[in-house]
Amino acid sequence: MENTNWILQLLGRLHPLLVHFPVGLLVVAFALELITIKKKSTGLREGITWMVYIGAISATLSALFGWFLKTQDEYSGDLVDNHQYTGIATAVLAIITALLLKNSLKKAVVNLIAYRFMLGVTFVLLSIAGHLGANLTHGEDYLTEILPGKKEVYSNKESGALLSELKGVSELSDLQKDKLSLEVRGLFAHKCYQCHSENKQKGNLILDSKEGVFKGGKTGLAVVPGNPEESEIYKRIILPANNKKVMPTKGKLLTADEVALVKLWIKEGAHWSDAEVKVFPEATLALKQPTLPKSSKENHPLDKLINVYFDKNSINWQDAVNDRKFIKRAYLDVVGLLPKPEAIDAFVNNNNPNKREVLIDELLSDSENYTQHWLSFWNDLLRNDYSGTGFITRGRFQITDWLYHSLKENKSYDAMVSQLMNPTKKSEGFIKGIKWRGVVNSSQSTEMQAAQNIGQSLMGVNVKCASCHNSFVSNLTLDQAYGFASIFAKEPLELNRCDKPIGKIAKVDFLYPELGSVDGKTLQERLLKLSKVMVNKENGRLYRTITNRIWERLMGRGIIEPVDEMDNTPWNAEVLDWLAADFIDADTDLKHLIKRIMTSKAYQMPTVNYKKQKDLKKDYVFKGPVLRRLSAEQFSDAISQVISPVYVAVAYNPNEDKMPAQRIWHHQKDLTNTVLPLPGKRYFRKTFELKKENIKQASVLISVDDSYKLYINGTPIGTGSNWTEVGKYDVTNVLVKGANVIAIEGNNEGKIGNPASILFAMKVAFDGGENFELFSDETWKSTDEKPNNNWVDLNFEPKRWKKVKNYRTSNWAKLLDFTFKEHQKTFARASLVKQHSFLKALGRPNREIVVTKREEQATLLQALELTNGAFFNGVLKQGAKKWLDVYGNNTEVIVDTLFQKLLGRHPSSEEQKILIGAIGNQPNVEQIQDVFWSVLISPEFQFIN
């Protein structure tokens, strides 16, 4: 048997040669066949026929030889199997095709349909088999690796350059030896560390330390200085791809240049340089303040720089968008709201050539709306207003109040950063992180969270990887991460590698020690130092990072992307550094930065269309702003503005009228525990004493989930069936001196247990200036049994009624309208609202972690929320009723007003026609509701164009 094996093996190895015949012949046959279909040019027939015949035979032989190759050379794996099956199938189909052709040609009337179809199928299968085969020989990412967007893993240009530099040099200088060593170490880092590092010591081999490299691994000495052939590393990297022992086993093999480099390094004595290997590109810390080009037809400094960039990239300036588009953009970007139709008209008709800058100034000085828009950006970035874990053991602090006021006062960025680093009680939440109950992974200690978040949010560097092991994506080391985290610890932390202590204590240091020392005896001392080091003007990274973020917000794509990886290459370093330097010159005034960008022509150009998301990633060239989708908050606020308030209650109310009223309900228990209130009617009573007579004024506020009937002293006062609508009643005439009683019948709707509550407040003012206040609390009584009819009266005796339960406020928010004060707020800005399923569906994150970019693409769950969500449809219905009251049932007026308010323009006559056609001239509530929906869902409304 042994004798014949070599023949089979030889034939098998001819497979890669032979396969080119069927590939070539059948593909050409198929192509020619396509030509004949229309033209009926019979001249080709004979040639095609032979191609098909020979193709079929060679396909069969290829399949057979392929099978020899597989069995003799012991190939295996899914890829091989799939190649085999498709290859065999191709051969079979090719034969069938050939037979069909032969048969058809024999007949009097030649009918080629079956044959042509089969040839087509064969062609498809052949392509797949061929592709799989190519994957086998060239590697599976042979084709895909060069596609744009595929992350460039490592470029070996340097190895080639160095190699040619060292070639022919008889004796290497020390400098050249160092260079060679560093190059090889860089190569190890990219190609070997994944398996051979202190983190992962496959085959006991460690290549990220000198000791490790020269100690070698399980199979012997990795490096024998001076003798490549004896060195295990060299032996393994020169093996062919299909050898089981070849290195690296994961990823691409080393290129010839890389192999030569390793060989040279070993041959030259394997010199080890102790210099730090900066494997990954790293941005310089300091800003380069470029000088502006002197002669430029552009006025705005940014445009001057971009003009140079445009010239270099042969891009033309586009005309700025028209006034209508501009005012909408400016409103949404600065205050997050839509401009009113009157404001649009006034702006369009304004002849001041400077009106755009004036508008930007006006909007920026509307500090309340500016704050309530930008709050969301900062909440995402600083992981604040967080609805997520960690509250259970009070392991989480919000900084909303501090943040709100910082924005409202337009605190400088420097001041904000300093106050986050060296915080007061109000701003400590950012560096305090989230503390879970129990033991957590050491890379998620609160100190490490501080390091990670400062790194990501403020410095644009990923500390997360390095907090577990030396990073694979940046130059950061475990030592650096722990040194940074130790600033926030009571005492320096012990290093943990992949959650295992390694017996080394961190040396307190900032990520970039050149900016200054942060060491100190006490935590306070260190934080104070950090707060200064961070805003050191040499720390260009800090300013570049925020500048890039604001640019991304306003233009749709950062100058550097991803915005958290500030070591990546910007599309234009001058623009970024000039802006950042300008920001510093303006005392880090955030509004100045926003204005600087918005007044540029670059910002005012029309949006550029991209067919694919990946066009915005690698090799991006700036041509103008990118289309941006309205954020969850902008969308919600726009509906509140135009249709009907989406939210009327907030989690944080900067102008709160604080009252001790509690959200109470009948105490629902199972055996012993509190459970969610079951559906059904519950009855509540509270008696109280008024000691004086002369009541000047008495008012009541009430909000009940789901509905209520309110009685005082037996008199029906009012009813309500929507907890978001505060019932406000004047009860001056029902109250008496002495005993009074409040009685409320509350109803919890639904089929299963769900949150229910009463929130109640009463204020009585007597002549003479005295006041009496009463709030819902646990002194109230309730029952779930239907009482006698006189239960609302004072003289009723509530037997077996029980103490109510305070169900807390977490399922409801603070109603803006639950106040005795006069106020004009008609709706709650979404940025102040507690996370809600509607906002969540539209992409507002839970902020368990820092979020610097929201999901860009629409999702099915989001679309479902918009299509059948009870909440959204409820708001639209409410709005439709209001509109019908205000504008009457006149379609033309309604449509025109709606377009002006939502889209900032009048409808075209065609649009008018469509809408009137759909809902007639006298629409009802439902029809108006559906018109709202159709416009709100439309891309024109959903995108900032």
Add this chain to the structure above:
Amino acid sequence: MEKQNSRREFLKKMTAASIAASTTTISMSSFLSSCSPEVQKRAATADSVILLWMAGGMAHTETFDPKAYVPYEKGVESKRILSTFPKIPTVVDGLEFSEGLEGIGSVMDKGAIIRSYKSADLGHILHTRHQYHWHTCYEPPQSVQAPHIGAWIAKELGPVNPVIPPFISIGQRFTMGEAEELKAFHSAGFLGTEYGPFLIPDPSSGLDSVRPPKGMSLKRFESRYKLYKELVNKSEIMEKGSNYQRESLMRSMEQSYRLLNSPEAKVFDLSQEPKEVYDTYNTGRFGLGCLLAKRLAMNGGRFISVSTEYEPFLGWDTHENGHIRAKDMKALIDRPISQLIKDLDETGHLDKTLIILASEFSRDAIMEGRPGELVKNQVNQPDVIEDEKHYGMHRHFTDGSSILMWGGGVEKGLVYGKTADERPCSSIEKPVVIDQIHQSVYHALGIDSQTNYEIEGRPFYTTPDGKGTPILDLFGKPMSALQEKIV
């Protein structure tokens, strides 16, 4: 990071599914998958998964792994209490359950039991942390948001039936204690909300989430969509040419419209069931959840979880009256679960549906945590029991619990692993950790064990570092099944 095409594929499949009822079924995806360097799809023994979640920590000694029975009497010592119910036989020789689980016992010839699951040691017990760990395979907190196992499956496999969302979570509300912690893992995390759970807290109103808004007739629903389409077509924004963001928006709207307009929405309608079937399942919300899961599994659900619902101190979270509460819980689950197995078996769906019953950890009368790693006691348990409310399993035990599996290629009648018969009733044979459970599920579904997603420049695997391995014993002879499928 460049894995943005799945929605397009979803749509493609959706259109394909609607036209291609009869056309040839040569699966191109199996060829194409080998072009993708990262994900190599393997032969699957299951198409769908139903996770029956025993929320709150189900005591193994009171349910599927009974120990010596000590009946209640005044003055009994706590340390003697291992089980508060007598043992009962099951249909499998030598396999005994706790009284009250006769129904599930009768279907054990169709499934397997793992008796040696060890939960993680996370220090001071917090249910939602262990639940997070069970469902994501990662210990919270994480520096990125870890996806739920259902989200991974939704991402990798997409829906079975294009109009049924691939990840459906039934029974859990988010309005009581630890709500935020619960939300943290009912999430697709960094995979994106696209793959997040479709939440149905109340199975009897599941239909509401898949049909036109309440009070809107089908006709109105259709004309509303038509109006939107007409306006879009006339809009000047469409003249600017193709844009990926705009198209993604319009695609998702279309998809949602089709889903809500689909006759298949009635899968979610429990009133379609005959009364006697409905009544058999209806032991409460959990039982109806099982009924909905059955309907979904039979009609192309991918990953469906049904929870007994976690609320602090309720359900399986017995902090006192443990015996009585356990009895109630068994009555809640026994009939619907056994009926679910039987129904799926009779209709042939069990072969392709992997059913898992599990809990975040177990309970014990005395031990909190695990031997050698005791944690802070959360319940005061007297040494001598004078009041029946102290009779039961009131502390959290993490060193041994039971996981049951049926269908989807799981070996029938298998008993895997063992716990000690004396306290601590720890896993003493073939201990199993969560990575193995996840990889076993992925194995059954044909999802490669090295499946990962690049986030912030590093690969994030379905199980930490991609290290977990499936428990092959659960699947009898997995290799031959694999061969068959490829041919």
